[in-house]
Amino acid sequence: MLLTNETGKWLRLPPVSLMFFFIKSIEQLVKQGYQMVPSLVMVWVFVERIRSWVPLIAAVAVLVFVLAVVLRYLRFSYQITPARVRVKQGVLKRSELSLDMERIQQADIQLPWYLRPFNLRVVRLESAGSKGQEVVLVGLTEQRAVEIQEAVQAVSMQSSRLNDPPELATDTVTPSSAADFELSLPLKEVMKIGLMLNPLLIVGLIVSFIFSNSMTRNMMEERIEHFSGQFEGTLVAVILLAGVVLGVLLLAVIASTLFTANTYYNYHLQRFGQRYSYSAGLLSKLTRSFTIRKLQGIVIRQGIIGRLLKRFSGELAQAGGVGVKKERFIVPLLSTEQKQHLLADLKIPKGTTWSKVHPWAMTRWILLPSIAIGAFTTLWLGFVAAAALLALNYLGWRKRGWYFDSHWLGTRRGLIGSVERWLPAPKMQNIRWRQGPIQKRLGIGNLRIASASVSYHLRDIREQDALAMQAELIELTRTCKLHWM
Amino acid sequence: MSSKIKLEGVNPAYRTFLALHVSITFLLIIGVAGGLYIWVPFFAEETPRLILQSIIASLAVLWFVFAVFWAPRRYRVTHYYVSNDYIGFVVGAVWHTEVVVTFNRLQHLEIAQGPLERILKLSRLVLYTAGGSTADLVIPGLTMVQAEQLRDQVLHELRQEELSDEPISAASNQAKSETNVTN
Numbered sequence: 001m002l003l004t005n006e007t008g009k010w011l012r013l014p015p016v017s018l019m020f021f022f023i024k025s026i027e028q029l030v031k032q033g034y035q036m037v038p039s040l041v042m043v044w045v046f047v048e049r050i051r052s053w054v055p056l057i058a059a060v061a062v063l064v065f066v067l068a069v070v071l072r073y074l075r076f077s078y079q080i081t082p083a084r085v086r087v088k089q090g091v092l093k094r095s096e097l098s099l100d101m102e103r104i105q106q107a108d109i110q111l112p113w114y115l116r117p118f119n120l121r122v123v124r125l126e127s128a129g130s131k132g133q134e135v136v137l138v139g140l141t142e143q144r145a146v147e148i149q150e151a152v153q154a155v156s157m158q159s160s161r162l163n164d165p166p167e168l169a170t171d172t173v174t175p176s177s178a179a180d181f182e183l184s185l186p187l188k189e190v191m192k193i194g195l196m197l198n199p200l201l202i203v204g205l206i207v208s209f210i211f212s213n214s215m216t217r218n219m220m221e222e223r224i225e226h227f228s229g230q231f232e233g234t235l236v237a238v239i240l241l242a243g244v245v246l247g248v249l250l251l252a253v254i255a256s257t258l259f260t261a262n263t264y265y266n267y268h269l270q271r272f273g274q275r276y277s278y279s280a281g282l283l284s285k286l287t288r289s290f291t292i293r294k295l296q297g298i299v300i301r302q303g304i305i306g307r308l309l310k311r312f313s314g315e316l317a318q319a320g321g322v323g324v325k326k327e328r329f330i331v332p333l334l335s336t337e338q339k340q341h342l343l344a345d346l347k348i349p350k351g352t353t354w355s356k357v358h359p360w361a362m363t364r365w366i367l368l369p370s371i372a373i374g375a376f377t378t379l380w381l382g383f384v385a386a387a388a389l390l391a392l393n394y395l396g397w398r399k400r401g402w403y404f405d406s407h408w409l410g411t412r413r414g415l416i417g418s419v420e421r422w423l424p425a426p427k428m429q430n431i432r433w434r435q436g437p438i439q440k441r442l443g444i445g446n447l448r449i450a451s452a453s454v455s456y457h458l459r460d461i462r463e464q465d466a467l468a469m470q471a472e473l474i475e476l477t478r479t480c481k482l483h484w485m
Numbered sequence: 486m487s488s489k490i491k492l493e494g495v496n497p498a499y500r501t502f503l504a505l506h507v508s509i510t511f512l513l514i515i516g517v518a519g520g521l522y523i524w525v526p527f528f529a530e531e532t533p534r535l536i537l538q539s540i541i542a543s544l545a546v547l548w549f550v551f552a553v554f555w556a557p558r559r560y561r562v563t564h565y566y567v568s569n570d571y572i573g574f575v576v577g578a579v580w581h582t583e584v585v586v587t588f589n590r591l592q593h594l595e596i597a598q599g600p601l602e603r604i605l606k607l608s609r610l611v612l613y614t615a616g617g618s619t620a621d622l623v624i625p626g627l628t629m630v631q632a633e634q635l636r637d638q639v640l641h642e643l644r645q646e647e648l649s650d651e652p653i654s655a656a657s658n659q660a661k662s663e664t665n666v667t668n
Contacts, residue, residue: 293652429616430586450616478570
């Protein structure tokens with residue numbers, strides 16, 4: 001145990017951490033405050049008498065904001081003992097959070113840009129469980145940060161009786177001959193990550209923002225009309241508009257590439273014993289570590305661009321469902337060989353044979369959309385839609401598959417790309433079997449296996465297989481006396 | 486589910502609960518539709534009388550079907566079972582559903598009672614695991630005594646359980662593997 005004589009004392013954060021409180025408060029203000037903008041604009045427009053008071057109101061608001069931030073900083077104190085981390089915080093609403101070391105599933109050390117001049121670190125501890133509580137300690141020295149991370153890992157190892165050497169002597173994951181598993185990404189590879197994040201997604205976000213409210217939508221329409229009105233022929237205007245769209249797309253690609261290159265610069269992943277750690281980052285650096293005993297699933301993804309580049313991305317999933325805020329343990333880029341290495345390191349069976357689902361699965365989402373299209377347009381368009389949907393479903397059906405042995409449950413789905421998910425079988429939380437009237441006739445049904453991370457849906461699988469799997473999963477989980485968390 | 490395990494039915498008052506529950510829902514729908522027709526002139530002007538009458542008639546038929554046929558049938562096909570290590574809930578004849586939770590994955594459990602259930606002296610046993618954000622298994626139609634007995638039985642089994650400190654998941658203990666991209 002490396003925790004020094006400060007163990008058990010209530011401690012304050014250094015004054016430089018005020019920066020963190022300011023940035024966090026501004027973030028919160030932007031997140032929650034933007035909804036107030038329309039009402040503030042209305043007040044500005046309609047209540048003339050207030051206008052002359054605006055500078056004073058703004059000054060008071062800024063003063064209150066600064067005071068609130070300083071008070072939040074002053075009222076923040078923490079205590080670390082070998083068993084738990086406790087935090088007291090809050091100005092008007094005081095709260096005391098107690099986080100058991102054993103429940104911490106991830107311990108990060110960050111070096112944000114604003115702490116670089118002071119060479120101080122941020123330690124972020126995240127608990128497991130449905131609430132997923134988080135403790136953030138700002139402005140710690142490198143030594144102290146590493147001490148805390150090691151204290152967390154020591155508890156985790158103690159309880160799993162795995163006596164791995166505490167290899168993390170610094171907060172950087174550096175290539176080491178003693179590591180059990182290593183993976184590093186050179187800059188050339190890191191640049192591909194941004195491309196893999198589909199740039200169309202970013203463009204989609206911008207477009208949906210523009211069309212989400214009438215003000216920006218009208219403004220855009222006016223601009224486009226005004227723009228195309230400047231040209232004599234429609235063709236010229238269309239070509240120019242297409243050029244603008246392409247330009248925006250290119251900018252989005254460049255922006256996403258630079259953004260992810262900054263996040264994953266010098267990515268280095270390694271495993272010592274039962275603990276994976278990675279470090280990455282250019283402007284702000286992050287070291288994240290994850291103990292395999294907390295693993296709740298593995299996800300391997302490949303999008304359209306990933307397929308072209310022959311690259312995958314991976315995630316070691318923790319407890320906490322979709323929509324729960326969590327810091328994810330990501331392997332942003334994997335070649336086919338690296339993917340196999342990582343899966344082998346996690347003991348996932350080699351050369352998986354995926355079981356197919358029943359062809360009935362192809363008939364889903366065809367009838368109603370086609371009828372709707374046929375009814376609102378013309379009959380033949382309804383048939384075309386049905387044929388197109390069937391073709392799409394066939395492509396999806398070809399990729400869909402499931403795998404089960406006494407250690408792992410795997411699912412695969414996709415259209416052009418693919419998503420592979422793996423669950424350590426005895427970590428199942430609950431299992432649901434559902435069968436509709438048509439499925440009953442066909443001898444098929446849907447099995448949903450919920451994990452502490454996401455649910456695994458095996459739709460339209462043979463009743464015989466499903467019931468055998470259900471019985472075996474219940475047996476595996478029921479007789480399992482090992483820790484799942 | 487193992488064939489040795491005995492299926493338990495729920496309390497007969499659950500049938501009344503279901504019938505009342507659907508009746509209240511249908512009354513609310515009919516009430517909202519009627520209210521719109523009476524107080525919002527637009528609906529009265531735009532909706533032909535025949536359409537309105539057929540909507541109300543079909544709602545009434547549906548209400549009758551649900552209250553008289555569906556509720557008793559649903560009650561008959563609602564079961565639960567308890568073994569030493571797990572608990573299961575089975576419901577539905579046409580759309581069949583079965584949910585199973587093993588005791589060693591339970592996070593917490595509660596007994597819940599709504600106003601209608603309170604009148605009929607019924608309650609629900611709600612079991613939560615770490616999977617999903619909502620309840621994982623709900624057994625409705627139990628008397629308070631039944632629900633408490635079931636809860637105590639589950640808690641008793643939970644207390645008996647002894648866990649080893651070893652984890653389920655572990656990484657490979659093969660020799661060092663290194664993988665760097667060069668291409």
